Amino acid sequence: MSNLLEIKNLTIGIHENGGEYTAVDGISYEVRRGEILGVVGESGCGKSITNLAVMGLLNDQLSVTGGEIIYHEPPAKTAENEPPKPAPAPVDLAKMSAKERQHINGKEISMVYQEPMTSLDPLMKIGKQIAEPLKLHGVNSKPGVKLSKEEIRARVLKAMQDVGIPEPERRMELYPHQLSGGMRQRVVIAIATICHPRLLIADEPTTALDVTIQKQVLALLKRINRQYRTSIVFVSHDLAVINQICDRVIVMYAGKIVETGPTREILLHPGHEYTKGLIRSIPRREEKGTPLPNIPGRVPSTTQYRDPCPFAPRCALATDLCREQEPAGVEVGEEHVVYCHMIHRPEQIPGEIPEQKPEQGEET
Amino acid sequence: MSTAVENVVEVSHVNNTYTDSGLGIFSKQTKRQVLHDVCLTIRKDEFFGLVGESGCGKSTLANAILGLIPYEGSIRVMGRERSELDRFSFSSAVQAVFQDPASALNPRKTIGFTMREPLRAHKIGTRAEQDAAVGSMLKKVGLNETYAARYPGELSGGQKQRVCIGASLMLEPELIIADEAISALDVSVGAQILNLFQEIDTEKDFSMLFISHNLDVVYYLCDRIAVMYCGHIVEMGTAEDVCQKTTHPYTKMLMAAVPGFGPPTTKTIAETAEPLREEVPGSCPFYARCRKATDACRSCPELINIAEPGEEEHLVRCVLAEKKAEEQQTAAQKQETAQKPQEEKA
Numbered sequence: 143m144s145n146l147l148e149i150k151n152l153t154i155g156i157h158e159n160g161g162e163y164t165a166v167d168g169i170s171y172e173v174r175r176g177e178i179l180g181v182v183g184e185s186g187c188g189k190s191i192t193n194l195a196v197m198g199l200l201n202d203q204l205s206v207t208g209g210e211i212i213y214h215e216p217p218a219k220t221a222e223n224e225p226p227k228p229a230p231a232p233v234d235l236a237k238m239s240a241k242e243r244q245h246i247n248g249k250e251i252s253m254v255y256q257e258p259m260t261s262l263d264p265l266m267k268i269g270k271q272i273a274e275p276l277k278l279h280g281v282n283s284k285p286g287v288k289l290s291k292e293e294i295r296a297r298v299l300k301a302m303q304d305v306g307i308p309e310p311e312r313r314m315e316l317y318p319h320q321l322s323g324g325m326r327q328r329v330v331i332a333i334a335t336i337c338h339p340r341l342l343i344a345d346e347p348t349t350a351l352d353v354t355i356q357k358q359v360l361a362l363l364k365r366i367n368r369q370y371r372t373s374i375v376f377v378s379h380d381l382a383v384i385n386q387i388c389d390r391v392i393v394m395y396a397g398k399i400v401e402t403g404p405t406r407e408i409l410l411h412p413g414h415e416y417t418k419g420l421i422r423s424i425p426r427r428e429e430k431g432t433p434l435p436n437i438p439g440r441v442p443s444t445t446q447y448r449d450p451c452p453f454a455p456r457c458a459l460a461t462d463l464c465r466e467q468e469p470a471g472v473e474v475g476e477e478h479v480v481y482c483h484m485i486h487r488p489e490q491i492p493g494e495i496p497e498q499k500p501e502q503g504e505e506t
Numbered sequence: 507m508s509t510a511v512e513n514v515v516e517v518s519h520v521n522n523t524y525t526d527s528g529l530g531i532f533s534k535q536t537k538r539q540v541l542h543d544v545c546l547t548i549r550k551d552e553f554f555g556l557v558g559e560s561g562c563g564k565s566t567l568a569n570a571i572l573g574l575i576p577y578e579g580s581i582r583v584m585g586r587e588r589s590e591l592d593r594f595s596f597s598s599a600v601q602a603v604f605q606d607p608a609s610a611l612n613p614r615k616t617i618g619f620t621m622r623e624p625l626r627a628h629k630i631g632t633r634a635e636q637d638a639a640v641g642s643m644l645k646k647v648g649l650n651e652t653y654a655a656r657y658p659g660e661l662s663g664g665q666k667q668r669v670c671i672g673a674s675l676m677l678e679p680e681l682i683i684a685d686e687a688i689s690a691l692d693v694s695v696g697a698q699i700l701n702l703f704q705e706i707d708t709e710k711d712f713s714m715l716f717i718s719h720n721l722d723v724v725y726y727l728c729d730r731i732a733v734m735y736c737g738h739i740v741e742m743g744t745a746e747d748v749c750q751k752t753t754h755p756y757t758k759m760l761m762a763a764v765p766g767f768g769p770p771t772t773k774t775i776a777e778t779a780e781p782l783r784e785e786v787p788g789s790c791p792f793y794a795r796c797r798k799a800t801d802a803c804r805s806c807p808e809l810i811n812i813a814e815p816g817e818e819e820h821l822v823r824c825v826l827a828e829k830k831a832e833e834q835q836t837a838a839q840k841q842e843t844a845q846k847p848q849e850e851k852a
Contacts, residue, residue, distance in 0.1 A: 354763040
């Protein structure tokens with residue numbers, strides 16, 4: 143799979159209380175074509191900020207201070223007898239002006255937010271809201287030709303059917319408050335996907351929803367991913383939700399990536415203590431009556447001092463090494479990288495021995 | 507207070523109806539029933555879970571118990587009718603913790619002020635004693651005394667929820683109503699709050715009505731569970747009965763919806779969540795969405811106890827349960843008739 147988005151050494155600074163701090167600290171990852179990538183971590187870990195940077199929606203307090211966000215636009219579709227067009231040159235989204243952005247946001251990359259009620263206009267009929275990106279980008283098979291009213295209406299109805307809104311003709315005349323939470327989130331997803339973007343960023347799209355509605359929305363995102371080969375970046379604080387749809391996962395803590403790998407691999411053999419803590423925090427039926435072994439403490443705020451390994455103050459295995467030196471990535475399995483000093487030092491670990499195989503994970 | 511009270515709250519035949527006045531000023535007014543003949547009891551020192559999707563009436567029931575909305579029927583708190591209790595005697599018995607801790611705390615008052623308020627209102631102790639009580643309560647909920655001087659804006663979401671829990675415990679109530687108390691928090695912080703509830707429970711006994719849409723969380727924390735759908739209780743019993751001997755199709759659907767760590771299945775329940783057929787007035791509340799619905803479901807079934815004789819009751823409102831109960835009865839009758847001749851012989 144080729145890369146659609148490459149984030150290289152991205153650093154985001156935050157201007158707070160008269161000082162300059164680092165919110166996201168030199169992270170690198172890629173989003174591949176057609177995959178669902180999960181980004182997991184507690185609030186305040188920089189997941190949302192990173193994705194807002196990709197969208198170019200950082201507020202005045204925040205700014206990209208280093209690194210690149212490379213977007214590889216795939217070659218345009220050509221007719222059968224034409225020679226294939228070369229792919230356009232990759233662009234750095236971090237250096238793009240707001241005006242240039244307008245051609246990308248909503249058309250190539252779009253976003254779904256956590257709270258569907260606040261991302262919809264309460265005074266506009268939902269059919270009109272869904273049509274808006276289409277009118278703005280004029281997406282059509284022929285370039286330069288404006289879409290007709292009938293065509294827009296047909297596309298809106300199709301988009302509403304795609305996201306599973308029953309009776310689209312009747313519902314497009316309704317206002318957001320007349321819909322349930324799950325339906326509203328479907329409308330937001332319809333707006334985000336009507337131009338068939340190549341990348342969809344979903345920032346906690348199911349956190350505000352019931353478990354049953356959550357399951358529907360997850361199934362819907364997966365279907366959009368399969369049907370249109372849309373890459374999805376799925377942000378959540380719940381690894382159990384990530385498990386439902388993501389192919390790969392990035393675990394973020396305090397502005398850094400601490401673990402990355404295929405979803406099943408990470409859930410079955412978590413390497414980093416933080417990942418283990420996140421997994422243990424979810425109550426399971428078989429553990430009734432026992433205290434949940436959660437992660438003590440909280441994420442340091444951006445203004446606080448952070449150790450070279452940011453998780454050291456909350457980690458049961460932390461040693462002086464973790465407070466002096468930044469851990470390098472250690473490959474413990476296929477594509478499974480853990481940023482922890484303790485990962486291949488089982489003999490030095492006080493108390494708990496990790497379940498990792500000691501012979502694996504030598505530096506390569 | 508008499509120590510003989512076994513049930514902290516007795517809700518019997520509670521109905522709640524609200525009038526939907528429609529959107530336009532000339533729209534026809536329609537009455538919508540939110541709670542249908544709800545009966546449940548919360549026993550002393552028990553954690554009682556109430557599960558259902560949003561809009562099913564969970565919070566309406568909690569608000570009815572709290573006296574925030576009118577209702578028909580009877581709600582008895584600590585053996586006395588809700589309407590007989592004045593605000594003071596009620597608030598010393600029942601306290602609430604809400605979903606969003608940020609909006610539950612006054613941003614302009616210090617944590618100490620907010621937590622001292624119940625004591626001040628009830629005129630308990632001197633100022634120094636009140637401050638000391640706030641200090642020890644802050645420690646109990648895992649913060650320290652210095653937090654009394656801070657403002658809510660300085661605290662994280664989890665810390666704010668700890669403050670809310672602390673404030674609700676200041677009057678040593680018999681019952682805490684926790685309405686989606688951990689749904690807005692990160693899983694790791696939610697786990698800390700769940701542990702906190704259990705820790706406090708071991709120190710001082712109190713009952714809790716824990717409301718959530720996540721059946722796994724409720725099962726983890728609670729002794730007994732009621733599942734609510736469209737204002738009806740559809741299944742109620744011990745946590746083990748409800749989650750391990752699940753009988754109602756809706757409870758099964760809720761169980762399947764909780765994301766777990768097993769390999770994701772290709773089979774989704776998305777289709778069942780959508781209405782499968784037209785709603786019929788007076789039918790089983792789950793009729794429109796139930797896969798197993800038959801024509802027999804066109805009339806609303808009663809709550810039936812399907813537990814083995816002598817065990818805690820396990821109530822289910824479903825035709826399937828009716829069948830099961832009938833089978834049990836006939837089986838019991840057969841046994842009796844089989845035993846009788848043996849006894850005669852002996």
